Amino acid sequence: MASLSRLGVVAGFLAVAALCLPLADLTVAGHDPWAALARMGRGFLAPDFSAIEQIARAVALTVAFAVAGVTLGGVAGLIMAPFYRLRAVRGFAIALRSVHELFWALLLLQVFGISVWSGVLAIALPYAGIFAKVLSEILDESDRRPDRWLGPSVDPLTRFLWARAPLALPQMATYALYRLECGLRSSAVLGFIGLPTLGFQLDTFFRQGEYGAAGAVMAIYIALIATVRLWMRPRLLLGWLIFAAVMLATVRTPPMGQGALWRFLSQDIIPAPLRQGDPAALLPWLWDLTTAAILPGLVATLIVAQLALVLAGAVAFVAQALIVPRVTGRIGAALGHLVLVILRSFPEYMLAYLFLQVWGPSMLPTILALGLHNGAIIGHLLGRQATGMTLRADAPRGLTLWGWEIVPRLFGPFVALCLYRWEIIIRESAIMGILGIATLGFYLDDAIGELRMDRAVVILAATGLVTVGIDALSRAIRARLGAGDLRVGDARPGAVPGQATNC
Amino acid sequence: MLLLDGVDLGYGGTPVLAGVRLHVAPGERVALLGRSGSGKSTLLSALHGAAAGRGMRIALVPQDAALVPQLSALRNVLMGRLDDHGAWRNLRTLIRPAAPDRAAALADLDRVGLTPNADARVESLSGGQKQRVALARALHRGGDLILGDEPLSAVDPRQAQDLAALLRAAFPTAILALHDVAVARAFATRVIGLKQGVFLFDLPVEQLDASRIEALYG
Numbered sequence: 001m002a003s004l005s006r007l008g009v010v011a012g013f014l015a016v017a018a019l020c021l022p023l024a025d026l027t028v029a030g031h032d033p034w035a036a037l038a039r040m041g042r043g044f045l046a047p048d049f050s051a052i053e054q055i056a057r058a059v060a061l062t063v064a065f066a067v068a069g070v071t072l073g074g075v076a077g078l079i080m081a082p083f084y085r086l087r088a089v090r091g092f093a094i095a096l097r098s099v100h101e102l103f104w105a106l107l108l109l110q111v112f113g114i115s116v117w118s119g120v121l122a123i124a125l126p127y128a129g130i131f132a133k134v135l136s137e138i139l140d141e142s143d144r145r146p147d148r149w150l151g152p153s154v155d156p157l158t159r160f161l162w163a164r165a166p167l168a169l170p171q172m173a174t175y176a177l178y179r180l181e182c183g184l185r186s187s188a189v190l191g192f193i194g195l196p197t198l199g200f201q202l203d204t205f206f207r208q209g210e211y212g213a214a215g216a217v218m219a220i221y222i223a224l225i226a227t228v229r230l231w232m233r234p235r236l237l238l239g240w241l242i243f244a245a246v247m248l249a250t251v252r253t254p255p256m257g258q259g260a261l262w263r264f265l266s267q268d269i270i271p272a273p274l275r276q277g278d279p280a281a282l283l284p285w286l287w288d289l290t291t292a293a294i295l296p297g298l299v300a301t302l303i304v305a306q307l308a309l310v311l312a313g314a315v316a317f318v319a320q321a322l323i324v325p326r327v328t329g330r331i332g333a334a335l336g337h338l339v340l341v342i343l344r345s346f347p348e349y350m351l352a353y354l355f356l357q358v359w360g361p362s363m364l365p366t367i368l369a370l371g372l373h374n375g376a377i378i379g380h381l382l383g384r385q386a387t388g389m390t391l392r393a394d395a396p397r398g399l400t401l402w403g404w405e406i407v408p409r410l411f412g413p414f415v416a417l418c419l420y421r422w423e424i425i426i427r428e429s430a431i432m433g434i435l436g437i438a439t440l441g442f443y444l445d446d447a448i449g450e451l452r453m454d455r456a457v458v459i460l461a462a463t464g465l466v467t468v469g470i471d472a473l474s475r476a477i478r479a480r481l482g483a484g485d486l487r488v489g490d491a492r493p494g495a496v497p498g499q500a501t502n503c
Numbered sequence: 504m505l506l507l508d509g510v511d512l513g514y515g516g517t518p519v520l521a522g523v524r525l526h527v528a529p530g531e532r533v534a535l536l537g538r539s540g541s542g543k544s545t546l547l548s549a550l551h552g553a554a555a556g557r558g559m560r561i562a563l564v565p566q567d568a569a570l571v572p573q574l575s576a577l578r579n580v581l582m583g584r585l586d587d588h589g590a591w592r593n594l595r596t597l598i599r600p601a602a603p604d605r606a607a608a609l610a611d612l613d614r615v616g617l618t619p620n621a622d623a624r625v626e627s628l629s630g631g632q633k634q635r636v637a638l639a640r641a642l643h644r645g646g647d648l649i650l651g652d653e654p655l656s657a658v659d660p661r662q663a664q665d666l667a668a669l670l671r672a673a674f675p676t677a678i679l680a681l682h683d684v685a686v687a688r689a690f691a692t693r694v695i696g697l698k699q700g701v702f703l704f705d706l707p708v709e710q711l712d713a714s715r716i717e718a719l720y721g
Contacts, residue, residue, distance in 0.1 A: 145569035146582070151555070153586040158593040162582055166573040 004480045006415045010313075013418075017310040020303045024367075029360025036358045043211025044218060051205075051213050055220060058191070058201040062224070064247035065190065065197055066183035067240045069123025074176055076124065077131020082160060084136035097129030098464040101186045102349070102431050103441070105193055106448050107456070111264050115253040119195040123186050127179060134175055135168075142167040173234050181228050185347045188221060192353060193434065196251060199350065206357055225345050268453035275454075289455055293447070294462045297433065297440035301466070304363050304439055305422070305429040308370035312425065313418050315375025320382035320410060321402040326391075328398075336383075343376035348428045349435075356435055366432045366439075370425055378417045382410050412481070419478050423471040430463050440466075512542070512549045519545045520700045527678060529647075532671060534691035534708070535680040536719060541697040543680040547652050550678055560646030562674065564654040568637040572626035576617060576636045579625055580608040583644030611643040612636075614669055616662075630657040638666060642673055651679040655686060664689060684716055 049055075083089045105122035112118045146163040191199025198221055205214040232240070273281035321327045322336035343351075348369050355365030386406045395401060433441025440463045447455040507525040511518035520542045527533055527550075535543045544566065554561050562583070570579050581600060585593050596604060612621050615635040620628060625636055634657040641649055649670055655663040663683060667690040670677060681687045687694055687708070694711050696703040696719045704715050 143569075145565065145567060146571045149563060149565065149569040150582065151561075151586060155590045155593075157590040158585050161594060161597055162574075162578075162585060163571060166571050169573055 004477065006411060006481060009415060009419075009477060009481065013306070013313075014310060017306050020306045023299075024303050024307055025362045026364045026367075027360075027362045028364065029362055033358050033360075039211050040214075040354070040357065043213075043215035045215070046212055047215035047219050048210070048212025049216045051210075051216070055198075055201055055213075055217055058196065058198045058217075059220060059224060060243075060247050061251070062184065062187045062191070062197040063240075064244040065119045065123065065195065066180060066187040067244040068120045068248060069187065070127055070176070070180045070183040071237075071241060071244075072120060072124035073127030074131050074179065076128035077133075077135055078172075080128070080132035081135035081139060082164075084132055089132070093129040093132040095129070095464075097126045097133070098467065099126060099460060100427060100431050101126050102189065102193065102434060103444065103460060103463075105190050105195070106434070106445060107453075107460075109194065110268075110448060110451075110453065111256075111261050113254055113256040113260075114194050114196075115256070116248045116251050119187070119190055119197070120248070122190060123183055127183065131176075131179065135172060138168045138171045138175065139164060142171075177229075177232065177234070180232060181225070184225060184228065189347050189349045192349065199353075202350075203353075222342075222345055264453065268451075269457045271454045271458075272452070286458070289458055293443040293455065293459060294440070296438065297430075297443040297459070298462070298466060300363075300437070300442075301426065301429045301433075301439040304366055304370070304432065304437065305426045307363070308367045308374070308425050308429065309418065309422055311367060311371025312374035312378060312421060313414075315372060316378035316382060316414065316418070317407075319375060319379025320386055320414070321406055322379065323383035324386045324401075324406065326395075326397050327402050327406070340376045340380050340383075343372050344380060346373065348373045349431060352432055352435055361436045363437055366429065366435070366437050370428055370432075374421045374425055378414070378421060381417060382414055385413065386410060415481060416478055419474045422474050423467055426470045427467050430466075507549060507553060510549065512545050518700070520549075520697075523549070523702075525550075525695075525705075527676065529676055530692075532677040532690060532692045533679070534687035534694045535678065535697060536682075536684065536687060536694055536716075537697035537703075538720065540699075542700045543697055544652055546697070547650055547678065547680060551650050554648055554650070559648055560644075562641035562644045562646045562649045564637050564641050564649070564651035566652040566656075568633050570625045570633060570636055570640075573624060575622050576612060576625055576628065576632075576639075577605065577608050577621045579636050580611055580639045580643045583640045583642075608639075608643055611639045614642060615639045615666065631659070631662075634658060635666070638670070642669070645673065647674075648676045649674040649679070651677075653680050653682060655679075656682060660685070684711075687711075 077093075080089050080093055084093065101122050104125050105118060108118040108122050112121075142164065146167065147159060150159060150163055188198040191197035191201065192203055194200065198217060202214055202217045205211075205217060267275060271282060271285060273279060273285045319336065319340060323333050323340060325333040327333075328336060346354075351373055352366050352369035355368050359365050359368075386409075389405070389409065391401075391405065395405060430440040433439035433443065434445050436442065440459060444456055444459045444463070447453070447459060506527075507523050510523055512520040512523055523546065525546075535546065537543055551561065551563065571582070577600070578597065581596055581604060588596075595601070600608070609618065609621055612618055615638050617632060617635055617639065620632060625633060628636065634654065638654060641651070641654075651670075654670075655666055658666065660683065663686050667686050670679075671690055677690075679690070681690070688711065691708050693706070694708050695705045696715065698719055703719055704711075706715075
């Protein structure tokens with residue numbers, strides 16, 4: 001296997017980004033972005049809590065959707081986990097998790113309308129696929145000796161319940177808690193496409209120009225995310241489930257036509273030429289779909305992702321030193337932490353939504369949101385390694401330390417982490433299309449809006465294939481950079497408290 | 504009844520023990536002596552395989568105890584009889600053991616002096632207590648044969664003698680790897696000395712003298 005130099009890889013990515021730059025639509029469409037920014041800033045600095053009842057209900061529903069969705073997904077994943085070795089189960093789990101929860105929600109809205117099930121399943125379906133994989137890994141890593149002690153004649157269920165599951169339970173609980181924190185973010189973001197959670201409330205206030213109320217929503221959202229470890233504890237699970245059931249029961253659902261699910265599966269997703277009994281028209285139909293939607297969407301997705309990745313790298317390169325007290329001093333490091341925590345707490349989609357209010361619809365807000373959020377995550381992980389680095393007693397401080405110790409020593413992990421986030425950035429770039437930027441999600445949303453589910457399903461499959469391909473490419477590059485630098489993060493997410501910001 | 508006839512034992516290419524010939528008759532209590540790394544564990548696992556192949560009921564006490572730390576001491580003891588019952592019965596026992604089952608497991612915990620810790624999670628117990636849970640599990644299981652790899656290594660010498668007496672009374676046949684020669688003398692009918700994969704001696708316990716011990720550990 002040919003090996004690659006890290007500097008070469010970085011130079012390659014920068015060169016591709018430079019080629020993308022002239023193709024990217026970076027226009028500022030808002031007529032006065034600075035005034036918009038000032039209005040927004042004033043709103044956040046002086047939040048208006050007069051609509052607190054409305055906001056409280058949105059908070060309660062955000063928690064309820066998250067608890068119900070993550071629990072359902074967790075139970076389904078736990079049932080799949082012991083059979084994850086079977087190809088059919090593994091393929092099913094991969095298919096479930098390769099579709100983002102927002103895309104699931106767009107599809108489910110067609111079947112169930114704005115109903116409780118759309119929100120719960122949009123979280124539960126992809127999470128079930130993720131849970132199945134991670135829980136099976138946890139089971140595989142747990143101590144096998146009690147299982148072996150039981151001997152060959154004990155039945156599989158007894159074996160699992162007595163000698164496998166209890167050994168994995170502590171790690172499973174930790175991971176479930178981490179997933180729940182991710183679920184809270186997903187649940188809030190689902191509001192942007194119409195479910196009655198915090199995102200919906202935020203969108204409503206922005207549309208009405210009530211920046212103070214929007215600021216209140218943001219403040220409450222940050223408080224909710226920051227305190228999750230205090231109020232969400234495994235022993236309170238039953239209470240939270242009852243709470244979720246009660247809250248979700250209050251959601252009124254507009255009636256849907258009978259048999260929507262069956263019609264969706266048996267008619268809507270069948271390609272139009274086949275439905276109309278004209279199989280010969282299938283190829284032209286596919287060709288039209290590819291040239292009119294998939295290819296342009298793919299090009300835009302890759303451009304956004306490439307520029308966002310380079311921006312994320314630049315942010316991380318600086319941020320890795322920002323939070324090291326030996327470089328920026330104790331106060332500087334604390335401020336750096338604050339900035340990174342804020343950037344990491346907001347889901348990319350919510351950040352992009354906010355930036356869109358300021359700069360109007362172009363690739364710029366999306367690239368900024370993806371670059372800042374992912375850069376903050378990488379910078380945080382690297383900064384923690386830099387803080388824990390063993391330095392000689394007479395090591396320098398400040399910029400000299402950054403340039404002579406931190407940058408060279410962490411350059412390997414830096415490149416590895418950027419490559420690792422690459423696939424995530426591509427996925428998110430596709431999602432951002434729902435906000436109106438012409439990436440894959442835009443064409444998907446468009447097809448669904450026109451009720452052409454057959455086209456939507458093909459675009460969805462193409463999106464999945466692209467992320468799988470980028471993931472494979474990123475793995476190949478990382479492998480050629482040498483396995484010594486592949487320590488990405490601290491093993492499984494959730495093992496360290498407060499890591500959920502990396503969802 | 505238990506026979507290894509000229510087999511090479513070990514993992515991978517080079518055997519830890521070569522050309523092992525060993526016959527253990529019913530009623531014999533064998534103590535395996537030797538430093539760590541001499542091949543005791545390898546020999547025990549081969550004997551376990553041979554015994555299991557003959558369909559014997561074996562009570563096993565592995566060196567690492569192989570307990571489930573998250574379950575109570577009582578449930579770990581109950582694990583000794585899981586293969587006697589079906590899945591539903593075992594599920595019921597896991598949720599709430601039936602009164603007779605609980606009483607039987609408590610009796611075995613009492614024999615090793617752990618009644619007060621019956622409902623404590625194993626992870627909260629000390630090393631010696633864990634080892635005694637593993638012994639109680641073996642007692643609860645019962646059977647034709649007990650196989651133990653240093654089953655008394657973490658308890659104090661006085662307790663070790665008492666527990667050895669308990670095992671002697673509970674199992675007709677026993678093969679234990681032991682590190683305490685005094686315990687071996689009191690427990691066994693036959694002692695086997697292993698040194699670097701070779702049988703140094705294999706004798707009735709009465710013939711075990713100081714010079715052989717010296718040769719084994721010296």
